[in-house]
Amino acid sequence: MHIAIIGAGISGLMTALELAEQGCSVDIFDQQQAGQAASWAGGGILSPMYPWRYAPEVNQLAKYGKSLYQRWNEKLYPITGIDFQIHDTGMLIFDKGDFQVGLEYAEKYHEPMQRCEYLTGDDIQQVNQHISADFEQAIYFPELSNVRNPRLLQSLISYLKQHPSVRFFEYCPIEKLIIKNKKVHGLQAEDGQQYFADQVVLASGAWSQHWVEQIQRNIPVHPVQGQMLLFKTPENWLPTMCMNRVMYLIPRQDGHIVCGSSMSECGFSTAVDQQTQQDILTACLEMIPELEQFPIVKRWAGLRPSSPHGIPYIGAMPEIENLWANFGHFRNGLCMGAGSAQLLRQLILGQETFVNPTAYSPQRLQRLALVTP
Ligand SMILES: Cc1cc2nc3c(=O)[nH]c(=O)nc-3n(C[C@H](O)[C@H](O)[C@H](O)COP(=O)(O)OP(=O)(O)OC[C@H]3O[C@@H](n4cnc5c(N)ncnc54)[C@H](O)[C@@H]3O)c2cc1C
Known part of the structure; x- marks a missing residue:
């Protein structure tokens, strides 16, 4: 199966990796250099910052981030020589209004932030001696990690560039989808060049509204x-x-x-x-x-x-055959990135999915209201 992916951020690169490892041939397009947009700019915390403030759908994908990235790092590192450093630092949170709800959340769900402790004074200093003495109380998530996202991207790009079934098209802005009879056949770049594929994935991050007119759906990203x-x-x-x-x-x-x-x-x-x-x-x-x-x-x-409630769009786009989405991850695209790509690969290849895909379905994208003059 030949797949074209628009966008070489974490969403597009991880999707390319998942699909290439299953024997698909993948073309990945970016309007700029690969891996330089939001996915480079982010912080790499491997959990939503205060999970209890997010929709369960976000936490459900985020909780797989650390283990999946660990597995990929083990596989990619010997080939790329780039360690993307999953750093187990834990996290201290000082927002008093979140203490009770945070403790209860960790007790109930364990993931993605895992264990939580309430700390005061000396205990805080034991954990981190640089904290200002003004902060006398905290909740502490000792098992929370961060990933060095610029290196994660470098590693993915380096691995995929040496992969025999992956091709990169950088500085290649895609202007249009080639759609005939409700089926997407490929892409057209800004310079008029056309590229054909069996399946097309939109992983275009903050730029995803670009597709609104062509697909006749509102994309609230x-x-x-x-x-x-x-x-x-x-x-x-x-x-x-x-x-x-x-x-x-x-x-x-x-x-x-x-x-x-x-x-x-x-x-x-x-x-x-x-x-x-x-x-x-x-x-x-x-x-x-x-x-x-x-x-x-x-x-x-x-x-x-x-995106609304930060819940990404992952899965088949409505009404157009062979067109797929993996965008709208808002503040949590790095921690959700590995899980999102695994889910999309399973959907594209008709495999059993590891989470229920319904809540992420792009079928929830509303049809554009017809504007009458
Ligand atoms: C300051 C900041 C801090 C963050 N901290 C965290 C954090 O700690 N943890 C976390 O999980 N998340 C964090 N995030 C969020 C996370 O970075 C994003 O959710 C995630 O990177 C989105 O990935 P993406 O691949 O969808 O988008 P991007 O990385 O933006 O990639 C989209 C790509 O698509 C390309 N593209 C778009 N349109 C076209 C087109 N028509 N043709 C060709 N190419 C196109 C763009 O050039 C771009 O490279 C943070 C974000 C920011 C900005």
Whole structure:
């Protein structure tokens, strides 16, 4: 089976991996360099930030993220030499209003954040001696991890590029789907070049509204900008991830600490601004005042593919044969990425699915209302 995938972020790359490993031949297209959009910009926390605030459908896919990525890392690392570092740091959460609900959630569901403990004073310092003394209470998720997402993408790209049945088409914006008699036959790029395939997957992230007119369905996915900044500290300086008021610090093994994040609707702009950067910095220094002594080495923004309730669209698109969706992962596309791709591969190949696919079905995309002049 020959499959074309539009979008080389985590959703498209993981789908390509799943399908190529099952013997499919895969062409993957991106309008820019592969793996440079939201999936690069994200933080890589392997759980929704406060799972109890999210729909069960989101947590259901997120809970497979860590184990699936671990398996893929074991397989890909010997070939690519790129370790994407699933870093078991645990996380401290300081939002008092979330303590009770967080403890109850962990008790009831265990996944994706697993065990949870309530900590005070000295116990917090034992876990992370850099926390400000102003934070006297926390809930602690000792088993929560983060993945180094830029390396995850590098590893996927490197592996797929050497795969005999995968072809990359970078800097190749796809303008149109070639649809005849309610069946998609392939793609047309902006330069007019056509590419044919048995099946087509839309993995176009925040850009997914592009397909609205052609498929005559409303696609309620739009970009929500998130800004980040990056500290460089000594190796393993910060022992845990930390979160307060939806602002977080994510330590990498080599001492980089990713700090974020903001939420702003400003179209497709990825410009950073001083005020937002200052807000992130203030929130992070409130938790870890000692960070002030270390340099900020990078600032950036990415575009989350927002969707209603953050529940992605995964599965067969309505009414058009051979067209599939894997988009709309909003704030959790990295932790849901491995599970989403596995589910889509199972659906495309007619295999038994590991979760019930109904809640993710693109059949819920509403038909466009006819506009009469
Ligand atoms: C600041 C920030 C922090 C985040 N933190 C986390 C986190 O800690 N954990 C987590 O799970 N998630 C996190 N996320 C969310 C996560 O990054 C996204 O949900 C996820 O990356 C979406 O992946 P994607 O592959 O669908 O989209 P993208 O990575 O954006 O990829 C889509 C690709 O499609 C291409 N494309 C679009 N249209 C076309 C076209 N017509 N032709 C060709 N190519 C096209 C684009 O160029 C792009 O490369 C964060 C996001 C941001 C911005």
